[in-house]
Amino acid sequence: MAEKTIQTKTPILRAQNLGIQFGGLKAVDSFSIEIGESELVGLIGPNGAGKTTVFNLITGVYKPTEGSFYLCGQRMNGKKTHQIVRAGIARTFQNIRLFKKMTVIDNVKAAMLEHLTYGLPQAIFRTPRFWSEEAEITRRAKELLAVVHLSGKENLEADNLPYGQQRRLEIARALATDMKLLLLDEPAAGMNPTETEELLEIIDYIRDTFKVSVLLIEHDMSLVMKICERIQVLDFGSTIASGTPAEVANNPKVIEAYLGKPRKERGPDA
Ligand SMILES: Nc1ncnc2c1ncn2[C@@H]1O[C@H](COP(=O)(O)OP(=O)(O)OP(=O)(O)O)[C@@H](O)[C@H]1O
Ligand SMILES: [Mg+2]
Structure with missing residues (x-):
């Protein structure tokens, strides 16, 4: 019988304790994640939780004040956005940016x-x-x-x-771009249920055909639950839960973040 080999694959994205502060506000605090090849991971959380800021950190728009991140094992801290795009991270924006x-x-x-x-x-x-x-x-x-x-x-x-x-x-x-990791910031925002369903199929198709890993920000939890293998939940800049869709949906902290306490000190949309 063939001997079992242990494979330790380098993750496509590895972030370790990433953090950034704006004035007195810790917009993202100790953010860590690992995304493997062709994995589809959801990043969710209430308004102002820090989701877009995470994208801005790993695309070089903002410089992290703490922590490190790696693309396919290559350290990316301090690299400019165009260098990060070349290295293989592509994104879409929450506020559509096209040549109109x-x-x-x-x-x-x-x-x-x-x-x-x-x-x-x-x-x-x-x-x-x-x-x-x-x-x-x-x-x-x-x-x-x-x-x-x-x-x-x-x-x-x-x-x-x-x-x-x-x-x-x-x-x-x-x-x-020749990406290894695709970051989608609320791609379904403003879409009706039929358009959203079509979008989910497209995302799934892209992941399978392009063999790309996807990190998906979405507000609608029922939507991310359908296609993500794992979900990480942010609230006030910190990770409050991560796991399978079922684990996350039943986590009391997540339920409280979404339904519970009134939101205070939320900033404007990025
Ligand atoms: N450039 C900036 N300067 C100051 N504060 C900022 C900046 N960018 C983001 N913030 C603040 O950081 C926090 C996180 O914002 P972010 O846009 O990452 O949230 P989000 O989770 O994407 O929210 P939403 O779901 O509304 O898009 C907010 O309080 C926001 O006001
Ligand atoms: Mg956002």
């Missing part, structure tokens, strides 16, 4: 720009290599739009898409 006046397909192509291999002279003089790569980029952008169910909308102005479709376009833009 550009077409849908150009929004995706713009996100792919960083990965272009042709240089400026080739772009100016339109060499054969430029055209072949341009065709390839268009093909790929269309493929990504198909993933988020936006085929046929390529030439519309992003601004003219309904809200739910703009959120999906944001996801297509995030997919345009």
Whole structure:
């Protein structure tokens, strides 16, 4: 019989005791998490709990005042956002950030720009290599739009898409980078139940097809419970629970955070 080997795989994301303070407020305190390959983890908590701030810390928007984080074992503290994107973390934003006046397909192509291999002279003089790569980029952008169910909308102005479709376009833009970890900040916000159901299918499909790990912020617990393998719950910057959806849903601290005490000293939306 073959001997059993113990595999200790490096997690895609490892955060250890990450913290940041704004003035007197500890927005995130001792945040730790490990996300494995192709894992789908939920990050939930009431308004102002620190969820978006966690994303801002691990994408280099804010510098953690405490702790460290690693992507595939590589320490990321102090790296700039573009370096972190290159290393493999992509995100969408709670407040949609698109080039509103550009077409849908150009929004995706713009996100792919960083990965272009042709240089400026080739772009100016339109060499054969430029055209072949341009065709390839268009093909790929269309493929990504198909993933988020936006085929046929390529030439519309992003601004003219309904809200739910703009959120999906944001996801297509995030997919345009070679990511290992995808951070989604309330992708279902403002969607109706049918759109939300479609979005869940898309997220699941992305995870399976792109072999990417996903950290998903969502307010609606019934929604994250459907697709996440694990959920971590923040309240006032601290982790109050983590575990399987069932464990988290039955945790008294979580129930209290959601239904209990009146929220005090909550800041404005990020
Ligand atoms: N740049 C900043 N300066 C000062 N305070 C900030 C800053 N960014 C976030 N905060 C504060 O940190 C806390 C956590 O905010 P954060 O946006 O991370 O919460 P959240 O869990 O994403 O909330 P929501 O569900 O409303 O999006 C809030 O009190 C917020 O006001
Ligand atoms: Mg937020």
